[in-house]
Amino acid sequence: MRKLVIIGTLGGLGVLGAAGCGSLRKDVNVPLPQYDNQLVVECYLEPGVVPRLTVTESVPYLDNGQAVAAKSQALTLSNGQVVQLPTDVAVKLTLPSGRVVPLQFLPGLDPTTGKYFTHIGTQPLAAQAGQTFALDVQDTRSRHVTGTATVPTFIPIDSVKYQFNNLTGDNKKAYFQTKWTDPGATTDYYRLMLHKGKPSNNSETDNDINDLQFNGKPYAQVTTYRFRPNDTVTATLYHVDSLYYSFRRSTREARNANGNPFAQPSTIRSTVQGGVGVFTVLVHDQKRVVLK
Amino acid sequence: MRLLRLVGFLLIGLGLLLAPRWSWAQTQHVLSGLVRGTDGTALPGATVAVPALGLGTATEADGHYALSLPEGAQKITVSFVGYTSQSFTLSLRRNQTHNVLLAPNASELGEVVVQGQQTLQQKLESTQMGxxxxxxxxxxLLPALFGEVDILKTLQLKPGVQSGGEGSSGLFVRGGSADQNLVLLDNSxxxxxxxxxxxxSVFNSDAVQSVDLYKAGFPAQFGGRLSSVIDVKLREGNRQKYVxxxxxxxxxxxxxxxxxxxxxxxxxxAKGSFIVSGRRTYFDIFTRALNRANANVEDYSPxxxxxxxxxxxxxxxxxxxxxxxxxxxxxxRDNFGFTSPNGFQAAFTWGNTLGALRWxxxxxxxxxxxxxxxxxxxxxxxxxxxDQFSFSLGSTIRDYNARTDFDYLPEGGRHVIRFGASFTQHQFGVGRLQRSSQDNSVNFGADVAYPGQEAGIYGSDNIKVSDDLQAELGLRATGFRSESDHFGGxxxxxxxxxxxxxxxxxxxxYALMYQYVHLVSNSGASLPTDIWYPSRQNVHPQRSQQVSTGVNFLLGGGKFLLTDEVYYKxxxxxxxxRDGAQIFANPNLSQEFLFGRGWAxxxxxxLEKKEGKTTGWIGYTLAWAWRNFPPQNGNPxxxxxxxFHPTYDRRHNLNVVVIHQLNERINLTASFVYTSGAPTTLPQGRFALQDIYQGAIQPVPLYPDRNQYRLIPYHRLDLGLVWKLKPVRFGTERDLTFSIYNAYNRRNAYFIYFEQxxxxATDRVTGYRAQQVSLFPLIPSVTYNFKF
Known part of the structure; x- marks a missing residue:
């Protein structure tokens, strides 16, 4: 809200003064310094699911796909966005048992999540809380990314609840409450997503939460009035580790800083070393309710 | 850097070596008193001078003056802006008190006539620099954004002072950050x-008398901040009539x-006077009307x-x-309020409160x-x-303070001694957070608060070593305690x-300064949500040293003063x-800090001209500011x-201010500002992040370097006109003040962002581009002022 208030007010003052004075926004040429592409890894392991990951490359911000590096190829997504895929990357996943499993370079589309992936394993994973996986990603251009991820414990959602306001017609809306209990012995981090219908595409709300204020106590996350009658709301609670929480916050802060003169740009706090990206194990609970 | 420190000390030492003849054997007496207007208001900053001896002083905030003079007949001149100067001769045989009443200028434009309060000659001869x-x-008189006269923004037109950005009243003095300014309102x-x-700024132009900005050579009575002292004095009320x-x-x-x-x-x-001033904006009246008019418009966001x-x-x-x-x-107080039609309410309030009694x-x-x-x-x-849920977040700092200051003029007239002590009891409400519900299903909060005590004693002596050499030497001893942690210096x-x-x-x-309270901000700008934090545990006091040297020339028969000052701080x-710090209601906030050093x-x-029909100044600053925060405790x-350069680093800064009195009723003003572009952080790379579920894949910016890019140079011309209208019945004085901000409609860069x-037709991504956003185009304004 703070950012909205600031931008809104300054914008309002600007608009007030700008009446009849033309646009206050214009294209500019920004000569950015030389940027060396890095390997970008995105890998979310889940118990019982065949491991998949995506390896791409970061590119100069204003690059429009003109300069694709040798041993990489440009992949145009359905929305027109171009992503640079290195084709010379070998990936190894080390299981908690110590066994090393190579993941094959087999680019495709996950039918369940609708996500692109570049590398895939062969067997669903078995994972217990506290076990640690390791990832090794290496190309033929001396770029080498490594990382480890520990399986978080399962935290159940205690309850979900909603409440409509007293208005009618289009203005009749409900807030939604998701409640769970935080364990007291540890510092815990969560990601709570609310979707309308089946989880896919854009979520309705997506919050990263730490237990700084409610360690060891029940906690309820409440939305604004935003859901309509007959909406099906799915609440998904991920219990995540501090590294993934930190990565999520840094990506959000970095995005927010692009276009907000009051924000201090944040560097990306990757969970991996040697490149950019995230390697983590997801454990979640889910509840679905139809709002009547 | 050590070399520069050495040079600074050598220059001071050189001054001492140059000290010539010691000749001050004549008997001295003190002439003291009050300078007031005929309406009884005190006139701070009025000049009391003995031109024949080249001696003089300026009155204090309450109009009080004291001047040590040789025994015998002395011709004394008292002058103040907008008032008729007065000269008289006194035969000094002992210490003597003499109060002076000055009459306002006969000219109806008396209020807006500009002449030097502190004459250029006195400025040349003062030990104080910067x-x-x-x-x-x-x-x-000067043109102002939206016509809102702002004394802090006027200070930005002085050399060595940078603004925080377009339209901002923030001050960054000689490479220091905004929280390193000691802002005082009548010593609070x-x-x-x-x-x-x-x-x-919070200073209402109707209530303020004047402001002094110290950038270097800080007098010993000031302490607690590293970079500057902004000493604002409020006006006293009329002692003769109600206005x-x-x-x-x-x-x-x-x-x-x-x-x-x-x-x-x-x-x-009368024996006393009062003044009460108020100011209020009226954005909300317009926005409420707009909201009402659009209440039935679909998708309208109030x-x-x-x-x-x-x-x-x-x-x-x-x-x-x-x-x-x-x-x-x-x-x-600043107040934001929002109530949505479906029952969501939000409020954001902030502000200062202060009260002080001086004897x-x-x-x-x-x-x-x-x-x-x-x-x-x-x-x-x-x-x-x-509904039944509520959330609140806040922070406070409250000080109870006491101070006493003595001015002493010893026999002989060679010394002006000041000494005193101060004590402040701080209460830092670093963060208070509360989330609750009426059914008690949600109820938790945090309250992070620390005490602090700050004390200081000081003494200084302004010594007239000879006719040519004058020195002010001072020492301040300060200490700070927060629970079991002690600091001092x-x-x-x-x-x-x-x-x-x-x-x-x-x-x-030369000045060494300690700062025991710190403003912690995780944004690139000063926001009301920034938090004051005490020195405690691993958070040690900030410390700065500054050496400064300069030369002053009086030119054009005393009409112009040219000053050149060099500084190193x-x-x-x-x-x-650190990146990703959690600052709100964090009981371990100090673990989120990074510590480094800065230098500038x-x-x-x-060049300034303070007398005549055309007055003003030209200031040029060539400056560098740097910061360094090395890797520490596992953080890079x-x-x-x-x-790296902080955002307020500017290599070149040129200010030109001209005030011209066209006739008795009309003053024309112009100010021009040119500064090098502000450093800013832009992303150099990006990567695509799919996240857990496939959706709209957003580019994530990568910022490898801090402030590596500079915006385009900033320049702006403002024009103003003050038109004193003829008085109407009952002697009402009126004027119209016209301002044109950004007269040639320059599109200065406020910030740059990148977008797809x-x-x-298809909404498909076709590429990326950089967009530059400007805040204020040409803005005309008019203000109507009246007095009766």
Whole structure:
């Protein structure tokens, strides 16, 4: 809200003064310094699911796909966005048992999540809380990314609840409450997503939460009035580790800083070393309710 | 750097070596008293001079002066802006008191005539360097954004002072950050001197008398901040009659009422006076009307209510010939409010409150004491509620303070001694968070608060070593405690002036400063949600040292003063946040800090003209500011531990201010600003992040370096006209003030961001581009002021 208030007010003052004075926004040429592409890894392991990951490359911000590096190829997504895929990357996943499993370079589309992936394993994973996986990603251009991820414990959602306001017609809306209990012995981090219908595409709300204020106590996350009658709301609670929480916050802060003169740009706090990206194990609970 | 320190000390030492003849055997007596207008108002900054001896002084905030003079007949001249100067001859045989009443200028434009309060000759001869004095009269003449006269923004037109960005009233002095300014309102600290995220300062032009900005050579009575002292004095009320002053502007209106306290008659002012001033914006009146008009429009998002107001009070009363009381009060608030039709409510309020009572006692013409007690408070509160749930977040800092200051003029007249002590009891409400529900299903909170005690004693002596050499030497001892943590240090101060002739003087200064309270901000700008934090545990006091040297030339028969000052400042224990820090209601906030150092150096060239129909100044600054935060405790530091420029670093800064009195009724003004582009952080790379579920894949920016890019140079011309209208019935004085901000409609860069370009028909991404956003185009404004 703070950012909205600031931008809104300054914008309002600007608009007030700008009446009849033309646009206050214009294209500019920004000569950015030389940027060396890095390997970008995105890998979310889940118990019982065949491991998949995506390896791409970061590119100069204003690059429009003109300069694709040798041993990489440009992949145009359905929305027109171009992503640079290195084709010379070998990936190894080390299981908690110590066994090393190579993941094959087999680019495709996950039918369940609708996500692109570049590398895939062969067997669903078995994972217990506290076990640690390791990832090794290496190309033929001396770029080498490594990382480890520990399986978080399962935290159940205690309850979900909603409440409509007293208005009618289009203005009749409900807030939604998701409640769970935080364990007291540890510092815990969560990601709570609310979707309308089946989880896919854009979520309705997506919050990263730490237990700084409610360690060891029940906690309820409440939305604004935003859901309509007959909406099906799915609440998904991920219990995540501090590294993934930190990565999520840094990506959000970095995005927010692009276009907000009051924000201090944040560097990306990757969970991996040697490149950019995230390697983590997801454990979640889910509840679905139809709002009547 | 050590070399530069050495050079600084050598320059000071050189000044001492140049000290020539010691000749001061003549008997000296003290002439002291009060300078007031015929309406009884004290005239701070008035000049009391003996031109034949080249001696003089300026009156204090309460109009008090004291001057040590040789025995015998002396011709004394007293002058003040807008008032008729007065000369008289006194035969000094002993210490003597002489009060002076000055009559306002006969000219109806008396209020806006500009002439030097502190003459250029006095400035040439003063030991003090790196100081700027501004009267509200000057500020009122200059063009202003939205017509809102702002004395802090006028200070930005002085060399060595940078603004925080377009329209901002933030001050960054000689490479220091905004929280390193000690902002004083009648000797009480103002923790947040801004309204509306820095677009306006908290100082109402109707209530303010003047401001002094110290950039170097800080007098020993000031302490607690590293980079500057901004000493704002409020105006005293009229002791003869009741006067109402008002102004109607584009975004706010002002109203002041002043008058005598106690019995008074023509030619006999009352023993006291008061002034009450208020100001309020009216954005919210327009936005509420707009919201009502669009209430039935589908998808219309109501605009939040916003307004700010401030109230000032100043009163004074003469108890006896030797005792006088002064009362100062300030209350200011910014308010945002939002209520959505479906029941969601949010509010955001912040502001300062302060009150102070000062007692002045004149023990003798040689010894005066000022003792003040006060309280100052800054807080913000942010909250929202929905149905039975509520959330609030806030932070406060509250000080209870007491100080006493003595001015002593020993026999012989070679010394002016100042000494005193101060004590502040701080209460830091670093973070208070509460989330609750009526059914108690949600109820938790945090309250992180720390105490702090800060104390200081000081002494200084302004010594007239010879006719050519004058020195001010001071020492301040300070200490700070927060629970079991103690800090302290000695702060030596020194200023020297050596005259190379009647029209040339050399100056040098050195100052060491400690800062025990820190403003922690994780944004690139000063926001109301920034938090004041005490020195405690691993958070050590900030410390800075500055050496400065300069030369002054009086040119054009005394009409112009040319000053060239060079400075080097270095600061330790600078504070910033690690990336991703959690600052709100965090009981372990200090673990989120990073510690580093800063240094700045530059050259300020300043030519000013203070008398005549055309006055003004030209200032040019060539400067560098640096910061370094090395890797620490497993954190890579800032910018990978490499040196970087803070956002307020500007290589070149040129200011030209011209005020021309066209005739008795019309003043024309112009100000031009040019600065190098501000450093800013832009992403160099990006990557695509799919996240857990496939959706719209957003580019994530990669920022490898801090402030590696500079925006385009900033320049702007403002024009103004003050038109004094003919008085109407009952002697009402009126004027119209016209301003044109950004007269040639320059599109200065406020910030740059990157965005995707898309095909309008298919919405497919076609590429990326950079967009530059400007904040204020040409903005005309008019303000109507009247007084009766």
């Amino acid at each position: 100081v700027e004095h501004l009267s509200i009269r000057e500020a009122k 600290v103002v923790y947040n001197p801004n309204h509306l995220f820095g677009l306006f 109402t002053t008002a102004g109607i502007g584009l975004i706010s209106s002002r109203l002041s009422f002043e008058g005598p306290l106690g019995r008074h008659s023509d030619g006999q002012p 605009i939040p209510d916003y307004y700010f107001y401030d109230l000032n009070l100043k009163a004074n009363y003469t108890l006896t010939e030797r005792d006088q009381l002064f009362l100062t009060g300030y209350l200011g 002045q006692h004149v023990f003798s013409p040689r010894l005066t004491a000022n003792t003040q007690v006060g309280v100052t408070d800054y807080k913000y509160q942010l909250g929202n509620s929905i 000695l702060e030596p101060r020194a200023s020297l002036r050596y005259s190379l002739g009647p029209k040339v003087s050399l100056k040098g200064s 270095w600061a330790a224990n600078q504070i910033d946040f 150096y530059g050259n300020e060239l300043y 530091g800032i910018n990978g531990g490499r040196d 370009t898309r095909d309008k």
